Amino acid sequence: MASFLSELPSISTILSAYASLSAAIMLFRTMLSDMVPSQIREYIFSKFSQSLSYYFSPNFTFIVDQNWQAVSNYTYRAVETYLPTIIGTSADSLLIGSFSSLVPHNPDLRIPVGCKITDEFQGMKLEWSLHKETKSSSSHWDNGFWYSYRLKCKKSDQQKVMATYLPHIYSIAQTILSKRENLHIHTYNKGMGGWKSAVFKHPATFATLAMDPESKSEIIKDLETFVQRKEFFQRVGRSWKRGYLLHGPPGTGKSSLVAAIANKLRYNIYDLQLQSVRSDAELRSILTSTTNRSILLVEDIDCSTKASRDRTMIRDEQEEDGEDESDQSPSSSDPGITLSGLLNFTDGLWSSFGDERLIIFTTNHKEKLDAALLRPGRIDRDVFMGYCTFAVFKQLANTYLQIDNHHLFDTIKNLLKEVSVTPAEVAQQLMRSDELQGILESFIEFLKGKVGNKIEEEN
Structure with a gap:
């Protein structure tokens, strides 16, 4: 024991070594500060901190952003749907509300920003939280804010979460969304640059819809076939969508049919007024912010945009009205939607931005529409809404x-x-x-x- 203690360095030696090390660190920091730009220093330190955190922390964090590669993130939506089903004593705060003026028996539950919820699955302990960040430049879907869910788990459970827990969330969310009680109707707000939603409570159903019984039965059968054919659309290489054109005189029930379809399929509605869209690029941006299992509704398409008609038809109409075509063209700062842009979103590359969607056009004057818009593949079902029989x-x-x-x-x-x-x-x-x-x-x-x-x- 005495020989061991005799081999230890003296206190003065330790202090001298510490002083030398401190001086070296100070010299290194001074050189780093003088020779390396601040942005690079911050990057080095952040990477160093992340490495230390990774090696010494036992936890791993999954981040589920609100959007993914310029489109709505289905994983985010699934988590948003799933978490209220596991809320218990573990939650430290909750958002509650109701869409009805009646006293609600079961108010809706939502997760507030900063709330932490714990979940247990197959022996794993998991912690969820919702985060909100301010973005320097807002986009059409976030209005300046970016939301994300964070899932914290043990590093040893990382693969198990990917293999079993996330599929479990998808399955639960799919079941809930297919039976959801509250539907929403969204409208695009040009001034705010995003979709604004309200609860959709239209009472129309196929049972109450005033329509020719044979046509009604055909539409119901067509819709039921559509929602069951995911594998078919994948096998034949087509987007899982369906295009409807509802046409006929005013007051013949076109809007009621749309409501009946939404209520039957439990699809939300995105009501798009094309005159509020400034360009083809903005149209693409708007469409990618819609969700799966939804209806994109474009009402009165013959009135919404001259892109729905060819130039010859427009010129003939202007000559009859005594108008100059140059007076009717959109300004260079607000070019509007072109026919090619409209066609590309109905069956072009940009039509494959999501799954299980209906695109429904309505018009009182089918004869005013360009033939290119009506061809098969763009309009899959032509529905005439006639006078009362x-x-x-x-x-x-x-x-x-x-x-x-x-x-x-x-x-x-x-x-x-x-x-x-x-x-x-x-x-x-x-x-x-x-x-x-x-x-x-x-x-x-x-x-x-x-x-x-x-x-x-x-x-």
Whole structure:
């Protein structure tokens, strides 16, 4: 023991060595400060700190950003859907709310920024947290903020998280999203540069939709086939999307059909007004910020943009109206959407930006649309929404009056053969009172008035 202690350096030797080392470190720092730019120094120190943290920390962190490679990150959405299902005593704060004015029995739960939630899965202890960062330049999806979820786990569990835990989250989220109670309708806000959403509570369903029964059945079958054919679309090399064109006179139920489709499939709606889009590049940016399992709705496309028509048609219309084509062209600072840009997002390379999507166009004047927009592959299903037939009237009578037959139906049937009346007009007449006989008699008088007007116009 004495020999061991005798071999130890003296205190003065230790202090001398420490002083020499300190002087060397100070000299190195001075040289580094004088010779290496600050940006490079910061980079070196950050890498050095990360290396120390990696080797000495037992934890690993997964970062799930809100967007991924310029599109909405499905993993982020899956985590956002999954976490409220595991909220328990481990959460230190929660956001709660309701979309209904009624007292909610089960308010919606959301994760606030900074909240930490622990989860246990197959023996692993996992910790989630939501982070919010300010970005120097905002984009159409974040309005200046960037959100991300952080998942902390043990380094030894990293591969297991990738192999089993994340697939578990995807599966749970898919089940929840397919049965979600609240749908949303999003509209693009040009001034704010992003989608703004509201709860979608439209009551229309296929059961209440006033439409030709045969056409309705065909659409339902088409939709059910579409959502079940993911493998088919992958096998044939096509994007998992479907294009619809709804056309017909105003008031024939085009918007109600869109609502019925959304309610049946449980798809959110992105309502895009093309006149609010300034260029093809902005259109691409807008579309990539939409989510899977959604409907992109472009209403009144014949009015929304002249890109939906060819130049010959535009020139003929302008000549009839006495307009100069140069007066109608968009300014160089706001060029608008071109026909090629519109076509590229319907079936070009940019149409493959997501899965399980419906693109629905509506118009009152199909004849005004360019033929290139209507070809197969861009419009997969052409749906004509016509005037009210007797079969459609019977559906409306069943919905509004809760009757399947009445002795006045034969008179109504004959009158509907002579005049054109929209389902919206019929619905308005059937809502006028609660007295059945009076409603039907009033409706007959309404139809007779239309017959009289038709005869006067013909004469």
